[in-house]
Amino acid sequence: MAVITTKDVTKVYNSDQVPVHALRGVDLEIKKGEFTAIVGPSGSGKTTLLNIIGGLDAPTNGRVIVQGTDLGTLSDSELIDFRLHHIGFVFQAYNLIPVLTSIENVSFVMQMQGKPAQEYNAKSEQLLEEVGLADKIHKRPSELSGGQQQRVAVARALASKPDFVLADEPTANLDSVSSGDLLDMMADLNKKEEMTFVFSTHDQRVIDRARRIVTLVDGQIDKDEVKD
Amino acid sequence: MLYLRLAWRNIWRNRRRSFITMLSIVIAVLLASVMRSMQEGQYDVMVNSTVGTFTSYIQIHQQGYWDDQTLENSFEASDSLFEDAAKPSAVIETVPRLQSYALAAGKQQSRPAMIMGIDPDKEQSLSNPKERIESGSYFESADEQAVLVGTDMMERLSVQLGDSLVLIGQGFRGQSATGLYEIKGVVSFPNPEMNKNVVMMPLATTQNFLAAPNRLSALALILDDPNSVQQTVNRLNSNVDTTRYEIMSWQQMMPELQQAIQADRGGGVIIILILYIIVGFGILGTVLMMITERTYEFGVMLSIGTSRLAIFLMLALEILFIAFLGSLLGIALSIPVAWYFNVNPIEFSGGMVEVMESYGLEPYLPFSLDPELFYMQAIIIFIITIVFSIIPLIRASRLHPVKAMRS
Helix, strand or coil, X not given: CEEXXXXXXXXXXXXXXXXXXXXXXXXXXXXXXXXXXXXXCCCCCHHHHHHHHCCCCCCCEEEEEECCEEHHHCCHHHHHHHHHHHEEEECCCCCCCCCCCHHHHHHHHHHHCCCCHHHHHHHHHHHHHHCCCHHHCCCCHHHCCHHHHHHHXXXXXXXXXXXXXXXXXXXXXXXXXXXXXXXXXXXXXXXXXXXXXXXXXXXXXXXXXXXXXXXXXXXXXXXXXXXX | CHHHXXXXXXXXXXXXXXXXXXXXXXXXXXXXXXXXXXXXXXXXXHHHXXXXXXXXXXXXXXXXXXXXXCHHHXXXXXXXXXXXXXXXXXXXXXXXXXXXXXXXXXXXXXXXXXXXXXXXXXXXXXCCHHHHEEEECCCCCCCCCEEEEEHHHHHHHCCCCCCEEEEEEECHHHCEEEXXXXXXXXXXXXXXXXXXXXXXXXXXXXXXXXXXXXXXXXXEEEECCHHHHHHHHHHHHHHCCCCCEEEEEHHHHCHHHHHHHHHHHHHHHHHHHHHHHHHHHHHHHHHHXXXXXXXXXXXXXXXXCCCHHHHHHHHHHHHHHHHHHHHHHHHHHHHHHHHHHHHCCXXXXXXXXXXXXXXXXXXXXXXXXXXXXXXXXXXXXHHHHHHHHHHHHHHHHCCCHHHHHHC
């Protein structure tokens, strides 16, 4: 069953002035457990598509269906709640809340979900251990390297037990070693836990690891390849 | 708990900004409190100089006396009235008086005079005449055939200490009142009108002179706390037979003083209002800066599922913490300042002394320590902080996540 379905999604910015067509009728279906990279040149609409799939932005036309829910039917507060329970996010940089420690950042979403302290503390510790940061749980973001911060962000994205994780250029600010480690870790999670990952990226290392590559050009799907 | 922790840590995240915001609140509370303390201290002096040494804070009269202050509206002193008047806990003394007017004549001059019949002991706690004697001595008994005369009255009558003073007037129920009394002392009151007009006599002597035995025109009540006037009046209204007696606060007896204070207080409020507005805009600027700096962070928080209400609450708590700490510190700093000037009042010198005395005021300015002055300023500044922060907070909580993260 498809976790994410987009139907004829278009996005036009500045529609009342000089219209910019960021997406032009994107039809996409992503199934559970896929490790998908959305690639394309700058301005091709990768981030816009990710934002629309994540319910951060609304399409001008078309529908986005996540786990059977049409995001267009949800109110603003319902969308926020939907994101909290169904979608994990990893952004390019400055992902974490600076005044919280690693474990607090990871447990943040679970606390918002109303989970009991015992549960969110245990789960956060376990997730940080899984991403290799068991010894950094009480460190604040400023005390972590860029790669370590992104690992905490991945742990946080997984903390809410989402249906899928959206990662917008997650390796853009990392050196090659940190990027490699982060990708290994996400690939491992994808394999072991069948977690669905969708990346927008320019990074060849991400593209190399992805098992499905969707290429966007001028807001349209140009190629959709699945690796063997 | 999560929001509290976030808010508390965010305050210390940019210590300098939080410190400057807090400092502006501290200074505002300090300035406003000290200014109000000085202002109210000045009013206390005004009230004490006039009310505290003349009318007292509350008086009980025969119904109708205040509108028609004649001996016909005097009343017979009874033990039960004294007992009822002393019942409210704030009343620490009941001071009887019999007042009338007479012509006072020395060897050469005569002047109309206000005759104040006083209980020599009890009057000490009101107008304190013994301590105000410039020359001569105070009464030794309630039926002594002697008078105390105000300093200016002495000059007007061209009389000396030890001279005889003739009093001619009308007694109770139209009887003629005539008497010859030794000038035993010269009194200097802070109120110039009293110096010009007052002749004090022991109560029994006055009652005898006015042919009004056992009668009083007023029973003045001394309170331990001048702020409990209205509360005490309310209690007296239920203790005392109000069909027979009228119970009046100083505000009712001296409305012109009350109005003068209110008018002056209004002027002070305008100055403080300007201060509040300046502080309010300072806080607005800080909050806007705080939100602008963290717009990306709010975008991330909204994206990962933080509700708009949670963001609003977190920011509101930050502002509340800063406002609360600033207000608390402002109070903590303003109390010692006010206390110092309460214990060591500002003493006027030079021409100011004459100006003050000509208004019947004592030439010093102790600051008021009324707790309300301090906590009210803190509460007002606290509310202003919230009012000036509310719009930026609402805007922050309504951010669009994508636009916020593009900022």
